[in-house]
Each structure stands twice: as C-alpha cells, then as structure tokens.
Amino acid sequence: MEKDEKGITVKKEQDMPEWYGQAVFKGQLADYSPVRGTMIIRPYGYAIWQNIMDYFNGRLKELKVDNAYFPLFIPEKFFKKEAEHAKGFAPEVAWVENKDEGATERLAIRPTSETIMYDAYSRWIRSHRDLPLRINQWCNIVRWEVKDVKLFLRSREFLWQEGHCVYETEEECDKETMMYLDEYTKMIQDVLAIPLITGKKSDKEKFAGSKYTTTIEAFMPDGKFLQCGTSHNLGQGFAKAFGISYIGKDEKKHIPWQNSWGFTTRLVGALVMQHGDDKGLVLPPKIAPIQAVIVPILFEKTKEATLKETEKIKKALAGYRVHVDDRDEYSAGWKYHEWEMKGIPLRIEIGPKDIEKKQVVIVRRDTGQKEFVKADKVKETVKLLLEEIQNHLFDKAHEFMKRQIVETDNWDMLMKAIDARKIVFAPFCGKKDCEDLIKDKTKGANSRCFPFDQKNVDKNCVHCGKKASQYAYFGKNY
C-alpha cells in the first residue's frame, strides 16, 4: 500500500461487490493477474489459507486420512468412463495437447481428481484388508467456464483439498460422508466464525456422478448464499466404471463404496464478506495470521524506553501471533489505519505516558472499543478479548442469518422474499424440472439444501403444488 493511497472508498452496505474487491485488494490478500480468469494469492492471503490447511491437516491425522499427490493431467479416456461425471464436467474442462510421439488423445487439466485417483485405486485395492482407504490431496484445480475473476470467489484456477475414500460397506460410507461434512461445519463455525445451514442437495444440484451430495451453506450480508464445502456419497458407480473391487472376508469379489469431499480457497472470500466492515477486513482471532499488533508510539527522547517496554509486552504474549510495528517512516495514525484495513483483531498501543502509568491501550477491531490495561494484566486481557471477538463475530453473523429466514408455502411470498434477498424455507418436491422453472422465474434462485434435521411433512410443493415430503432452503448464490 502506498502512503498516499486512501482506504476503502465505498460502504459495504451500499455496494457490496465493489467494497469486496477493494477489501481483498487493499487488505493485500490477493491481486489480479494478466491471465484472464486467474488471480494471485498474496502472502497475507496465503497465510490465512495456510492456517486453514494447518488446522485441517491436524484433523485429517486424527481421522486417519493420509495426504498424497496425483498428477495435474488426466487422460481424455478417463472422462469417458463415468458417463454422468463426464457430462457434468464437459463444459468446464481445459484441454492440452499431448506432444508425445504417437499420442492420440488430449490431456485434461484436472477439474477434480476422481478419475485419475480411482484408476490408481483399482490397482491398489485387492482385499478387504486394504480398506478403508482414506486419501486427501491439496492441489490446484482448473475450471475454464469462469471468464471474469472475483478474487477468491470465482476464478478459473483455485486451490482446494479433495478427500477420496473407499469402504467395504454402504453404512460405513454413509457414516463417513457425514463425518467429513461435520468436520467442515466445526471448522467453519468454530474457527472461521461463519454460521452455516447444512443439508442434502437436490438431484439437480448434486455432484455429477454421485448418489447424493451433502453441503454446508453460508449466507452473506448481501443476501446471497455461498457454498463452503461439499461431501458426496459416490455410491458404487465410479468403482464399477474404474474396475475397483476387493476380495471380502467371505473370499468373494465385492464392489466397494466411495465418497469424496472438498473445500476451496473460497473460504477466504467468505471470511472477508461475512465479517468485514467499511474500514476493511475483520478477521476472527482463531484464523488471523496476526492476532495482535503492537504499535509503539515513538518520540526521539523516549524511543529506547518505549521499544524496551514493547519487547516486554511481546514476550508476555508468547504463544499468540503478535507483530510489532516499529517502522520509523510512518506515523502511528497511518499504522492504525493499515492494520485496521488488514483486520488484525487487537491493536496494542504503547506510548511514553502509558509507560509512566504502567499501562497499555488495547483496541478491538470488531467494535472499536478501547481500554487501558495494566501492563501486568496484558496477557490475561488479550486472552479474554480474543475469545470475546471470536464469539461476537459468530453471534453477530448467526443473528443476521436467522433474521433472514422466511418460512412459507406460498409462491407469491417466495417471489417477494427472493426479491428482498431473504432465505426462503419452503416445502419442495425436489424434482429437477420444477427446480429449473423456479430458477427461471426467480431469475437465479435455487434450492440450497434439504436440512437434515426435519421430519417428513405433508405439504405441497411451493411451486408446482405436487406432494412435497421435505422443506428446502432457497436463495440466490455466489
């Protein structure tokens, strides 16, 4: 950021897309790239992604999932093996020419890795003793359909994790498909402080080639859903297509069950939109690359004493991610502004007068609240404030989401609510042709999910009037 560059020039409420672009760009999370549809993740943005990866790798270890890496290129013929999958991804695949002598087919740049992984699985899995097989990879993905980049939200290339597991039984597969979704829910709600709606996708919205898809959906302040992750029960379709089988305890040949599950760098975009304000980013303490920034107020005469006290406070905060901003060339006010834009949860100011009074000033990024804290109470105060900020961000977002839900079985009400960018909760038949019409008539709204925790209902579909056994959430989405 140049010294003369101003802060964010629009209000979040007035122009969310413009606000979002500036918050990401000026917060130095990402930059635009000369290649159409792609983006650059800058170190500060990557540090957030790194924290997400570190947290999730810890969970994968607990869950006995191993990390591995498969090639970026996928032979064309692999895409023809599972018909629905091939059809679903056809418009999105980028192809490269295979320059090897005698090569007759193109190579796909992976839009997802089911096919290349399951070809290997068909060679690795022989017996029930090889199962369950649980593998995850962190990699980049290319989906060509995207033309105009929206930093972190939509780009031709993005980063993700994709987990791919194989089981002996349908029960195990079902159970773990839900388990990974629950892991996502825990991470996104507890660490990223983003409240979620969870459930099953309709047939129209499910993953191409899957038996069913489960999803976690966040609701952004501008009234649009953002899908944060999915976990698919793939059934036995891919196993059959790729020739995966195992010899069971009964010494007979069986077809195994599979699931796959993933989340992407979109989560960084979700964080920005959910919590940011007119000054820029607001990061939840558990994911913030820097949890507290210490800004010593430097004057010629007292500089040495102030820096000494700063060092003491930093030491007292061992265990937290703390940064000291002792740059000479910027004023304190300038620094405050910059760290606010970057969303650091706490700012600690130390000046000569504070040292005299044996205190520091601590300012919360989420509320702007300022307090004077005795120097020997800094550690316990920081601990408490970081917890408070984490909870406050979640509660605020959760209250907002709950207020947006409109329950109705009336079509006109649905149309009005969608126009007002609300979340509609309505009985739905779940049929694909009905959903196509809903999307047409509402100019883009679709069913986000059927929540898990509902009893069978005896209602008619909000759109077609045919019998509906379940309620679904509807809304527009990113």
Ligand SMILES: [Zn+2]
């Ligand atoms: Zn219907």
